[in-house]
Amino acid sequence: IEESEIESYFVWIPRYRYKIFNEGDYTSLTTKEKKEQTIQVIFETNDKEENQGSKVGEWLTHPAFTAFNTNGIWVGKFETGYEGAENTGQAQVNPANEAEAIEASKKVIIKPNVYSWRSIQVAKAYVVGRHYNETLQSHMMKNTEWGAVAYLQHSIYGSRQKVRINNNQSYLTGYASIYEPTIGYSGTNESCTSNKEACNEYCTSAKGVNGTCNTEYFDSASVIASTTNNYTGIFDMAGGAWEYMMSGMDDGKGQLSSGNNKTNNSGFNGNLTGESGTITDGIALPNEEKWYDKYAYGTSNIEYKRGILGDATKEMGPFQTMQYVSMGRNVSSWYSNTAWVVHRSGPWVVRGAGHTDGLDAGVFSFINGNGDAYSGHSFRLVLAI
Numbered sequence: 001i002e003e004s005e006i007e008s009y010f011v012w013i014p015r016y017r018y019k020i021f022n023e024g025d026y027t028s029l030t031t032k033e034k035k036e037q038t039i040q041v042i043f044e045t046n047d048k049e050e051n052q053g054s055k056v057g058e059w060l061t062h063p064a065f066t067a068f069n070t071n072g073i074w075v076g077k078f079e080t081g082y083e084g085a086e087n088t089g090q091a092q093v094n095p096a097n098e099a100e101a102i103e104a105s106k107k108v109i110i111k112p113n114v115y116s117w118r119s120i121q122v123a124k125a126y127v128v129g130r131h132y133n134e135t136l137q138s139h140m141m142k143n144t145e146w147g148a149v150a151y152l153q154h155s156i157y158g159s160r161q162k163v164r165i166n167n168n169q170s171y172l173t174g175y176a177s178i179y180e181p182t183i184g185y186s187g188t189n190e191s192c193t194s195n196k197e198a199c200n201e202y203c204t205s206a207k208g209v210n211g212t213c214n215t216e217y218f219d220s221a222s223v224i225a226s227t228t229n230n231y232t233g234i235f236d237m238a239g240g241a242w243e244y245m246m247s248g249m250d251d252g253k254g255q256l257s258s259g260n261n262k263t264n265n266s267g268f269n270g271n272l273t274g275e276s277g278t279i280t281d282g283i284a285l286p287n288e289e290k291w292y293d294k295y296a297y298g299t300s301n302i303e304y305k306r307g308i309l310g311d312a313t314k315e316m317g318p319f320q321t322m323q324y325v326s327m328g329r330n331v332s333s334w335y336s337n338t339a340w341v342v343h344r345s346g347p348w349v350v351r352g353a354g355h356t357d358g359l360d361a362g363v364f365s366f367i368n369g370n371g372d373a374y375s376g377h378s379f380r381l382v383l384a385i
Helices: 098-107 122-132 143-153 220-225
Strands: 010-014 016-019 041-043 059-061 072-076 138-140 242-249 293-295 320-324 327-331 348-351 366-369 381-383
Touching: 010 143, 016 143, 072 143, 098 122, 122 138, 122 242, 122 381, 138 242, 143 242, 143 348, 242 366
Parallel strands: 242 293
Antiparallel strands: 010 072, 016 041, 016 059, 072 381, 138 381, 242 348, 320 327, 348 366
16 A cells, blocks of 8 residues: 555554552652553453453453443554644644534544644544544544553553653654653753753654654654554654543533633533633533543642543552752653643643653653643544444
8 A cells, every 4th residue: 555545544452451550549749669560461352241450450441442342442643633734833723613623524634744733622623533434433532542552552562661752843743752851841952962861852854854853754763652662553652742632520510621711721611610610602512421531520730549540640650749950840650751630720631741841751641731722732533443
């Protein structure tokens, strides 16, 4: 098949159960440890009884597969791109309403060396995902589905190493940094060639061309940014753009929070949790829970126990604050990836980190967001068939 004939790449993640290794009962910052380990997984099919473990040492059928009762999911190999975009600005598209988002779903392209689709509210990204291919139950990725990829990456079927950051400033998909960052986000571009002990380097490049500090997808050196350390894996899960998940916090009344305030929100109808008020002129929330993850209401971004088993958040503890120059970051015990829980002013889950985040970026990185459109935020698609 010629590359020009391919519209999008998806990677099959087969259904599995995993042995719980950490119950994640963390309510505050303590002292992080080096907790990276091989996660035990066993593949299974949906004609078998689900494993419903909840304690360390018990087996749990991963929730990414039970929501749709599938034998697996197809995950976008790259961040979602905007077809036809020839620069970063052209890939920043936030449709005005639901009808425009449905039409915009025709612009989805999931390939290497394309500009990541950014500056889109969560509600619009959800509509794009649902209408990309309804027959295949396409949808915006959920946090539990991200977790399914992350845990498989750290099983014997994945690379079991820190996935290299995509540090391309142009938000081109499939790139890999030449150097492994040694510090997290510090607010400056720290050269790795002159100071390997304190480096976090990022640079731009022409489309499909190696940059001075990174490698494009079709250069075989890029596979270090894959979840399998080869071309069969998933890319852009560390760096590139932050990725919104279709996963949010309960508003305290049983529904997903719309967002922080009337200016910064997801575009979904619903109650605001950062201030009093309700969004009523937006897009209706999904009427089936299989399309989203919902987290318990909270006011603190360090209440890690509010995570869901399998979503690669609370199980990555313990957690602490690290200082990079003048920047303080909450990090987990897995590769020092950023770790901030959803809370009332940031009720939407965001994963992976951006191209400037250095050591903080990774498959196990997570923060909270208000759901609004930002130039550094993208999204990923999943097929449930």
